[in-house]
Amino acid sequence: MSLADSHSRQDGPVRGRPRSEAVERSIIEGVIGLLEDGVPLSELSIERIARTAGVGKATIYRRWNGKEELFVDVVRAAEPPDPELPGTSVRDDLVTLVEQLRRRGLMSRSSVLLHNVIAQMKHSPKIWEAYHAIVVEPRRRKQHEILRRGQENGELRTDIDVDVMNDIVFGPMLVRAVMRPDADLPEGLAERMVDAVLEGLRPVSSPTP
Amino acid sequence: MSLADSHSRQDGPVRGRPRSEAVERSIIEGVIGLLEDGVPLSELSIERIARTAGVGKATIYRRWNGKEELFVDVVRAAEPPDPELPGTSVRDDLVTLVEQLRRRGLMSRSSVLLHNVIAQMKHSPKIWEAYHAIVVEPRRRKQHEILRRGQENGELRTDIDVDVMNDIVFGPMLVRAVMRPDADLPEGLAERMVDAVLEGLRPVSSPTP
Numbered sequence: 240m241s242l243a244d245s246h247s248r249q250d251g252p253v254r255g256r257p258r259s260e261a262v263e264r265s266i267i268e269g270v271i272g273l274l275e276d277g278v279p280l281s282e283l284s285i286e287r288i289a290r291t292a293g294v295g296k297a298t299i300y301r302r303w304n305g306k307e308e309l310f311v312d313v314v315r316a317a318e319p320p321d322p323e324l325p326g327t328s329v330r331d332d333l334v335t336l337v338e339q340l341r342r343r344g345l346m347s348r349s350s351v352l353l354h355n356v357i358a359q360m361k362h363s364p365k366i367w368e369a370y371h372a373i374v375v376e377p378r379r380r381k382q383h384e385i386l387r388r389g390q391e392n393g394e395l396r397t398d399i400d401v402d403v404m405n406d407i408v409f410g411p412m413l414v415r416a417v418m419r420p421d422a423d424l425p426e427g428l429a430e431r432m433v434d435a436v437l438e439g440l441r442p443v444s445s446p447t448p
Numbered sequence: 449m450s451l452a453d454s455h456s457r458q459d460g461p462v463r464g465r466p467r468s469e470a471v472e473r474s475i476i477e478g479v480i481g482l483l484e485d486g487v488p489l490s491e492l493s494i495e496r497i498a499r500t501a502g503v504g505k506a507t508i509y510r511r512w513n514g515k516e517e518l519f520v521d522v523v524r525a526a527e528p529p530d531p532e533l534p535g536t537s538v539r540d541d542l543v544t545l546v547e548q549l550r551r552r553g554l555m556s557r558s559s560v561l562l563h564n565v566i567a568q569m570k571h572s573p574k575i576w577e578a579y580h581a582i583v584v585e586p587r588r589r590k591q592h593e594i595l596r597r598g599q600e601n602g603e604l605r606t607d608i609d610v611d612v613m614n615d616i617v618f619g620p621m622l623v624r625a626v627m628r629p630d631a632d633l634p635e636g637l638a639e640r641m642v643d644a645v646l647e648g649l650r651p652v653s654s655p656t657p
Contacts, residue, residue: 393651394650394651395649395650395651396644396649396650396651396652397651399640399644399649402631402632403620403637403640403641403644404644404649406619406620406621406623406624406628406631406641407620407641407644407645407649408649409623410615410619410620410621410622410623410624411612411615411616411619411620412615412619413619413623413627414615414618414619414622414623415615415619417627418622418626418627419615422611422615423611428612431608431612432612432615432616435605435608435612435613435616436616436645436648436649437648437649437650438648438650439645439646439647439648439649439650440604440605440608440613440616440617440645440646440648441603441604441605441646441647441648442602442603442604442605442606443605
């Protein structure tokens with residue numbers, strides 16, 4: 240959790256003062272360059288990254304606790320940034336977040352780099368764990384907040400556990416984007432999925448048992 | 449697809465005459481024994497399997513086209529069998545299939561063997577492909593059939609694509625069982641998920657926009 244706490248921002252590392260942002264960017268871009276050259280994650284050492292970026296190892300260690308945290312920032316730099324939530328309704332916020340899932344799915348299909356890095360990351364338990372703590376868990380917390388807001392303001396049923404509701408809202412796009420690499424991800428799908436899940440799959444006129 | 453065609457049964461290989469079922473079972477059990485001893489999939493050769501089961505290589509090749517097909521049958525032997533569908537309603541059939549997903553999830557958490565074999569299978573594109581053709585695709589076809597029946601008999605809306613509907617119905621449990629290994633899979637969850645998806649997440653009394 241300390242990893243996640245130190246990474247609560249969306250668009251740049253918090254560690255280090257603002258003037259060092261350029262340094263961080265050049266380190267991250269150095270790593271991306273090495274990965275694009277086909278160097279596997281497992282062969283990327285802090286030494287090599289420092290050499291490529293033209294900085295000392297200490298400069299890297301001042302910013303990241305280790306290779307794992309740095310890689311997570313590399314993946315985040317390659318992924319589309321987290322969107323602004325419209326806040327007009329819980330439904331609109333959910334559509335925005337499901338749409339982000341769709342875009343990440345499209346991106347990992349079209350970006351060989353992102354695709355490979357994510358695949359390699361899954362084979363490294365330490366990096367995968369860091370990615371979960373830094374990226375996945377905060378995302379899930381945000382999703383939970385929105386769903387709870389919906390239960391409070393009357394937009395959502397209160398008789399379904401928020402954790403289960405989360406899987407119901409995000410599971411369909413997640414499965415399609417991640418587990419079914421050949422499935423279509425057409426524009427408008429996020430909206431259709433969220434509305435179907437909110438309204439239910441029974442016909443409107445049908446009597447519910 | 450020829451793989452799938454030759455494996456359309458649920459509870460035993462079609463190839464070979466009935467009296468050879470004992471031979472098939474002993475070959476499959478031999479493989480399970482080797483895997484339980486910690487031999488990785490990649491090191492299991494047909495030679496070794498034949499030696500363990502006390503049969504000739506030809507006996508194996510008469511029944512399976514290769515290592516890949518044999519492994520898929522090994523996984524199926526370790527998984528809970530496909531359930532009988534009650535057929536009382538599309539809703540009941542969907543609950544039964546989602547419940548099967550939940551049970552497979554529980555099983556791959558409790559069975560180290562199944563868990564490891566599935567993990568190793570994902571690293572072998574050929575075996576993964578065979579598993580998809582023989583197991584996953586027929587399952588998905590069956591799911592589609594049920595959803596289409598629901599659209600025809602008025603239980604389900606007709607304005608949502610069956611493929612999208614499939615992800616909406618099965619995605620939540622799939623994500624929970626496969627992608628969230630720490631998430632609860634309590635009894636009754638399949639029923640709650642299917643009903644929530646059918647009725648929708650909006651409160652019953654709320655006006656729909």
